[in-house]
Amino acid sequence: MTGVDVLWAGGWLRDPAEPVLRGDDAGFATGLGVFETCAVVGGRAFALTRHLHRLAASLAALGLPPVDLDEVRAAVAAVLDAGGDGLGRLRVTVSPGAPGGHARPSLVVTGGPAPVRGAPHVVRSPWVRNERSPLAGHKSTSYAADALALAAAVRVGGNEALLADTRGALCEGTGSNVFVERDGELLTPGLATGCLPGVTRALVLAWSAEAGLPVREAGPDELPWTVVEDARQGRVGLALTGSLRGVVGVEVVEGVAVPVGPLTAEVARRFRARAADDLDP
Known part of the structure; x- marks a missing residue:
């Protein structure tokens, strides 16, 4: 070995x-x-x-x-x-x-070994997540669609692709959940979009609630797909969560450098501290 x-x-x-x-x-x-x-x-x-x-x-x-x-x-x-x-x-x-x-x-x-990634750089995928699929919300080995979406993002310099659902709502990344920092809150798409019920996502929601931070699951119409363009223009912030990423603020949207929001930074700091204290929460 x-x-x-x-x-x-x-x-x-x-x-x-x-x-x-x-x-x-x-x-x-x-x-x-x-x-x-x-x-x-x-x-x-x-x-x-x-x-x-x-x-x-x-x-x-x-x-x-x-x-x-x-x-x-x-x-x-x-x-x-x-x-x-x-x-x-x-x-x-x-x-x-x-x-x-x-x-x-x-x-x-x-x-x-753990994957080596650069600064979080997201790219919008032309493909969508089918929230009505029997595989939606599960880590299925039928993973080709995600692999192709990620490969397309990598070809233009990204390291994660973001997907909408079929109704035009922000859903998730190919291997991560997504959060949006807007108006002093941090919002993540609801499970009805077909996104994975991520372990890190769940811990962020639970630990943030315990700390009294304004982090929550979004309602059905709160995070339209156009919010990614808002992020590229610097009007909102984005964050990614995942088992290997932890909690990270997005630093680049389709080649445009964007700031990481203060709430995202605080949630990431608290997540690292809590995770270090309890490896099986």
């Missing part, structure tokens, strides 16, 4: 280059599966319990067989132990397994 690239599948640690899924596994053949990604902090997976609860909920919502969460925790522990200090991210992937009435779900846990 290199300490920075670790894979667990089928009950034990394996060479990361080793094939671990059958060709007829539904996760490979159709993209039917779910995953969770955690930051690794001090050798532990941050907010693992919340991630596993969401994993189980997504499996149930999509009609997929449940996975043994004790087995997942054991696999996570093995990967963290083998990876050592080099690990910065951990991913748990579950698919239904091969066809057949007695098939067991396929469970794969991987660990690697």
